Amino acid sequence: MIEFQHVSFAYEKDRPVLQDLSFRIEKGEAVGLIGANGAGKSTVMKLLLGLAEGEGRILVEGTEVRRDSLPVVRRKLGFVLQNSDNQMFMPTVYEDMLFGPLNYKLSREEADARVDAVLEKLHLEDLKHRYNHKISGGEKRMAAIATVLTMEPEAILMDEPTSALDPYNRRIVINTIRELEQTKLITSHDLDMILDTCDRVILLSEGCIAADGPAREILYDRMLLERNRMELPLSLMGRSD
Amino acid sequence: MNKMQRAIRELSEMDELAAGSSLIHALHPAAKLVTTVVYILVTLSFDKYDLGGLVPMLLWPVLLFQVSGIEVKACFYKLRIVLPLVMAVGLFNPFFDKAILLQLGGLPVSGGVISMLTLMLKGVFCLMASFLLMATTSIDSLCAALRKLHVPKLIVTLLLLTYRYVGVMTEELAVMTDAYHLRAPGQKGIHISAWGSFLGQLLLRSMDRAQELYSSMMLRGYCQEFYYADYRAFRLGDALYVPASSTAFFLLRTVRIAELLGSTIVR
Numbered sequence: 001m002i003e004f005q006h007v008s009f010a011y012e013k014d015r016p017v018l019q020d021l022s023f024r025i026e027k028g029e030a031v032g033l034i035g036a037n038g039a040g041k042s043t044v045m046k047l048l049l050g051l052a053e054g055e056g057r058i059l060v061e062g063t064e065v066r067r068d069s070l071p072v073v074r075r076k077l078g079f080v081l082q083n084s085d086n087q088m089f090m091p092t093v094y095e096d097m098l099f100g101p102l103n104y105k106l107s108r109e110e111a112d113a114r115v116d117a118v119l120e121k122l123h124l125e126d127l128k129h130r131y132n133h134k135i136s137g138g139e140k141r142m143a144a145i146a147t148v149l150t151m152e153p154e155a156i157l158m159d160e161p162t163s164a165l166d167p168y169n170r171r172i173v174i175n176t177i178r179e180l181e182q183t184k185l186i187t188s189h190d191l192d193m194i195l196d197t198c199d200r201v202i203l204l205s206e207g208c209i210a211a212d213g214p215a216r217e218i219l220y221d222r223m224l225l226e227r228n229r230m231e232l233p234l235s236l237m238g239r240s241d
Numbered sequence: 242m243n244k245m246q247r248a249i250r251e252l253s254e255m256d257e258l259a260a261g262s263s264l265i266h267a268l269h270p271a272a273k274l275v276t277t278v279v280y281i282l283v284t285l286s287f288d289k290y291d292l293g294g295l296v297p298m299l300l301w302p303v304l305l306f307q308v309s310g311i312e313v314k315a316c317f318y319k320l321r322i323v324l325p326l327v328m329a330v331g332l333f334n335p336f337f338d339k340a341i342l343l344q345l346g347g348l349p350v351s352g353g354v355i356s357m358l359t360l361m362l363k364g365v366f367c368l369m370a371s372f373l374l375m376a377t378t379s380i381d382s383l384c385a386a387l388r389k390l391h392v393p394k395l396i397v398t399l400l401l402l403t404y405r406y407v408g409v410m411t412e413e414l415a416v417m418t419d420a421y422h423l424r425a426p427g428q429k430g431i432h433i434s435a436w437g438s439f440l441g442q443l444l445l446r447s448m449d450r451a452q453e454l455y456s457s458m459m460l461r462g463y464c465q466e467f468y469y470a471d472y473r474a475f476r477l478g479d480a481l482y483v484p485a486s487s488t489a490f491f492l493l494r495t496v497r498i499a500e501l502l503g504s505t506i507v508r
Contacts, residue, residue, distance in 0.1 A: 051456055071462070079460050085412075086453040089405055091256045091379065103462030133253050151461060 001027040001155060001183045002048065002060055009043055009054030009207075017043045018054065018207040027154075030177075030184040032194035032215060035204035036229035041187040044204070045157055048185075049079055061154065075104065078153030078182075082160040084140040088132040093124075093143045096132065100151040111150070118149045122176060138169025145176060155183035162190045191233035195219050203228055246415045251319060252408055258311060258376040265309040265377045269479035270386035276486045277374040281367045283490040289356040290342065293499040295363065300493065301486075302369040309377050316372045327368060331360030380404050384467065389475075394466060401467060409454065410447045417443060 002025040010016040018040045025031050033041050046052040048060070050070040058065040060073045081087045090096040094115060101111035119125050127135060127143055135143065141161065148156060161177065162170045170193070177184065177197045188194055194201060194215060201218040203211040205228040211218050218224065222232050231237075259266070265273070280301060287295045306313050317324070338353035374383070384401045388394060417439065421431060431439055 049456075049460060071464070074460050075462065077460075079457075081453065081457055083453070086450060087457045089454050089457065091253075091381070095381065099458075099463075099468075100461035102468030103464070131253065131256065133249075147461070 001025055001029070002185065003058070004044075004047075005057040005059070007047060007054050007056035007058060009040075009047060009052065016207055018047075021056070021207070021209060023202055023209060023212060025155075025183060025185060027183055028181070029200060030198045031186070032198035032201045033185060033187040033204065034189070034191065034194060034201055034230065035210075038206075039204040039228075040207045041204055042159065045079070045159060045185075045187060048157065049074065049077060075151070076154045078148035078151055078156045080141075080144050080148050080156065080158040080161055082163055084137070084144040087144040087147065088140060091131060093127045093130055093132060093135070093146070096143070096147050097150045100147065104151065114150045114152070118146050122146055122149070136169075138165055138172065141165060141169065141173055142176065145173070149180075153182060155185065156180060158184070158186045158188075160188050160190070161186060162188065162193045191219055191230070192235050195233050195235065203230075205229075244418070249408060249411050249415065252411070255319070255375055256379060258315070259379040259382075261310065261377065263309045263377070265305055265373075268377075268482055269473065269475050270378045270382035271389045271475065272479040272482045273374055273378055274383065274386045274390070275483050277370050279483075279487050280370045280490055283494050284363055284366050284370075286494065287359065287363065289359050290352060292355050292359050292362070294494070294497060295359055295366075297493050297498040298366055298490075299362075301489070302366065302373060305373045305377075309373065311373070311376050316369060316376070320368050320372060323368065324365065327364030328361045330364060331357035334360070381467075398465065398467060405454075406447070406451055409450050410443070413446045413450060414443055417446070 004021050004023050007018055007021045008016060009018040021040075021044070033044060035041050043052065047054050047058055048065065050065050050067070050073060053067075060076050063069050063072050063076075065073050088096050090099055097115045097118065098111050101114050102108075106114070115128070119128055122142060122145070124139075124142055124146055127139055127146075130139075132140065132143070145158075145161075158177070162173055165173060170190075174193055174196050177186070177193075184197070186194065186198060198215045200213065201211070201215045202209060203218055203224070210228050211221075211224055219233055220236060225231060280298075284295070284298050287298075305311075306316070334357040335351055335353035338351060338356060340352045341349045342352045342355055343350050378386075380401060384397045387397045387400070418431070421435070421439070422428070425432070
């Protein structure tokens with residue numbers, strides 16, 4: 001589904017952010033991309049979405065991410081931004097949800113049907129005609145996920161989906177993520193959430209893959225995490241190794 | 242709540258007003274837009290001394306306020322900053338045009354005073370009409386109407402994004418102002434020494450946020466053409482609204498209603 005082949009990237013010439021990164025994500029997998037600040041997690045997302053250009057090849061369902069293939073690639077990927085305020089730019093949730101489908105030339109009726117189906121699936125019917133500036137942070141995060149789902153992407157990318165949420169809303173978002181059938185790539189420092197939602201974890205350190213394997217192996221490995229400036233998930237703290 | 246947060250709230254209140262459900266709200270945005278333009282043109286066409294002829298033009302906004310259920314005070318409250326500027330346009334007329342045109346209860350009234358009042362009323366009426374258009378039509382509908390009227394998409398998109406980014410910029414300004422005042426207690430406003438860095442930071446932060454918003458749009462298939470969510474077909478009622486309103490404006494412009502009423506009462 002998603003493949004990175006020897007990808008490197010640098011904002012400044014002598015300071016590489018990603019170095020010869022290669023990995024493959026299969027269809028339906030839920031992968032957590034973790035790492036300390038500056039490890040290159042956000043850059044991976046940017047490269048995948050074509051918001052930045054690096055060296056090497058990135059493939060999404062066999063299509064190489066290039067300037068001319070961006071419309072095709074972006075149609076397959078849905079991206080949930082860390083700051084939902086930047087994702088929701090239309091006045092109401094409904095209008096925001098329509099934005100993607102209408103841009104992809106769906107008829108009004110089809111787009112409306114998609115919006116209703118997604119709202120029903122996420123139990124967000126009450127939000128439909130609410131104003132974006134009047135809904136809470138938790139509701140906004142759910143609405144942001146909903147706007148992406150109306151595009152029916154094949155993979156969903158999420159940047160810190162549980163940041164700045166209270167425990168109750170965090171749990172709602174986690175349960176929602178678990179129920180999504182699409183391929184998922186999630187970057188986060190919330191390792192408990194990653195443990196709850198992902199089968200596999202890729203640990204980035206200084207632009208390289210420090211570990212790639214089952215979430216239960218990597219997130220239980222205190223030494224590995226600490227070597228890479230991270231800690232065990234809070235739910236595992238206090239357990240004997 | 243600081244000034245900036247109030248500004249954001251006022252912006253969003255306009256969206257809420259536009260989401261009403263009156264007869265005027267239900268009209269097609271293109272019909273409302275054309276009618277407002279016609280109203281403004283007719284209002285501006287009055288002679289600078291034709292105060293009596295101009296006053297009845299107030300009937301139209303009054304009627305719209307009644308039908309749409311929008312409060313007049315909301316209009317004047319939201320226009321409180323721009324109204325004094327509009328009113329100030331003819332402020333110097335009495336000094337340049339001193340010819341006495343009429344006597345009001347023995348009090349001589351110069352042409353300058355009349356032209357000043359005419360200019361003020363023209364400004365106020367045009368602002369009221371523009372406010373009513375904005376308060377009964379969402380920005381998306383308005384932009385959709387502009388596209389329907391074949392206004393170039395570059396201009397329409399620019400208008401829409403400017404409207405959206407004003408909110409973004411104001412939000413950033415609100416956060417920065419709060420941060421400033423928390424570290425400068427008792428200080429009124431922003432000290433002149435901080436203006437440069439304040440504006441620079443505001444620009445950079447707004448650009449960052451604007452870039453992220455734009456990325457979010459691009460990732461959802463945006464390619465320089467908005468598909469406006471609030472779209473609906475043009476119906477017979479909309480088609481009748483434009484000529485009916487324009488005829489009313491034409492009558493208000495040509496029939497001297499104030500004089501007719503005056504002469505009827507005097508007789």
